[in-house]
Amino acid sequence: MLRAAFVTRQAPHGTSLARETQDAILATSALTEELSVFFIGDGVYQLASQQNPQAIACRNFAPTFAMFELYDIENIYVCADSLLERGISDIDLVIDVERLTQPEINQRIRQHAIILNF
Amino acid sequence: MSKSITIAVLVTGPAYGSQDALSAYHYVKSAIELGHTIQRVFFYNDGVLNGSTLTSPAADEFDLYNAWIVLAREHLFPLDICSGAALRRGVIDQSEADRIGKNQFNLELPFQLTGLGQLAASIVTADRVIQF
Numbered sequence: 001m002l003r004a005a006f007v008t009r010q011a012p013h014g015t016s017l018a019r020e021t022q023d024a025i026l027a028t029s030a031l032t033e034e035l036s037v038f039f040i041g042d043g044v045y046q047l048a049s050q051q052n053p054q055a056i057a058c059r060n061f062a063p064t065f066a067m068f069e070l071y072d073i074e075n076i077y078v079c080a081d082s083l084l085e086r087g088i089s090d091i092d093l094v095i096d097v098e099r100l101t102q103p104e105i106n107q108r109i110r111q112h113a114i115i116l117n118f
Numbered sequence: 119m120s121k122s123i124t125i126a127v128l129v130t131g132p133a134y135g136s137q138d139a140l141s142a143y144h145y146v147k148s149a150i151e152l153g154h155t156i157q158r159v160f161f162y163n164d165g166v167l168n169g170s171t172l173t174s175p176a177a178d179e180f181d182l183y184n185a186w187i188v189l190a191r192e193h194l195f196p197l198d199i200c201s202g203a204a205l206r207r208g209v210i211d212q213s214e215a216d217r218i219g220k221n222q223f224n225l226e227l228p229f230q231l232t233g234l235g236q237l238a239a240s241i242v243t244a245d246r247v248i249q250f
Contacts, residue, residue, distance in 0.1 A: 004241045017130075020163050020203060027234030031242045114247045116128070 002075070003034035005112035009041040012062065013053050018046050019061045021118040026064075029071040036075035036112065037068070038105055039097070044082045047093040065095045079105050125149055126157045126240030128249045129165035133173050133182045139165065142250035143185055156195040157244050159186070160237045161229075165250075166204040169197070169229040190228050201231040 006025050010018045028035055039047055046062060053060050068076060080099040083089045100108065109115060127146055131138020146156055161168050173183040190197050204225065205214065211231050215223040225231065241247055 004247075016206075017163060023202065024162070024234055024237060028238040028241050030235070031238045035241075114241055114244075116241070116247065116249055118130075 002036060002112045003032050004028060004114045004116065005036050005038060005109050007038045007040060007109065007115065007117045008043040008046065010046075010118065011042040012046040012048075012051065013056065013058050017118050018043065019059070022046075022061055022064060024116075024118075025073065026067060026071060029068075029073050033072050033074075035073065036077065036108070037073065038077050038079070038109060040079040040082050040102075040105060042082075042086075044078055044086065044088070047078060047095065047097065048088065049092040049094045062094045068095060077105060077108065120152075122153045122155065123245035124155045124157050124243075126237075126244040126247045127159045128237065128240075128247060129159060129161045129168060130163035131250060132164045132167040133170070134175065136164075138250040139168050139182060140180070142248075143182060143189070145248060145250070147189060150189075150193050156193060157240055158196045158198050158236065159190070160198045160200070160232075160240060162200045162203055162234075162237065164207070166199050166207055166209050169199040169204065169209050170224045171226050171229075172224045187228055196232075196236075197229045198232040198236045199225065199229055200234055200237070202234070204231060 008018060008021045012018045025037055051060055051062050076097045077100050078097045079102055081102045127142055129139050129142045133139050175181050186197055209225050210220060210223050211225040212223045
């Protein structure tokens, strides 16, 4: 069983939760490699490239997802159904992530001892 | 009685305005009564607002700020406030106020500014991490 699943469901801006989740994931990766990240629901918007949140006085933290590779975070998944529902299946994403259906995501999340939901 | 376990609690809701922190408090109290160990309560996101000593509920209302302090002192678990999240929300202790050049501070022991490393440590070592 893997240690921790981070499930991130919020759009990147509007609240700070998505950004603070990214911080928590990076901090946790310093102590364990047994973690996974799941982008589902509106959370899939976090991965969209070419965001310009500086226009609303917010930091563009999407490029920081590139740090995941550097921190040996390898289990990164995006919900293909969530992308499809939002009509953004074909947009460029900021990092390579594995696309899973909702049932596959649910099954994969259950393989973790600790599930954190943001 | 079931086996005693070590529990870390993550609070992301403020002291007032949502039920999250109150639910976390009641959970912690119940877990202790059942014989479990609270490793720490980690306050993140809007949860850091629980650490403001300026929180002033009406006289006939439950004082969650003081309730956290009483429980933590009695059962010796840390009340860890994420410093990055706290400073952005105007929750700041004396040494940070001095460092940044602010005239005021509003965070005192047993609440303490810490980093996300404490949350990470709990994720790696606690038997359960319960999120509110």
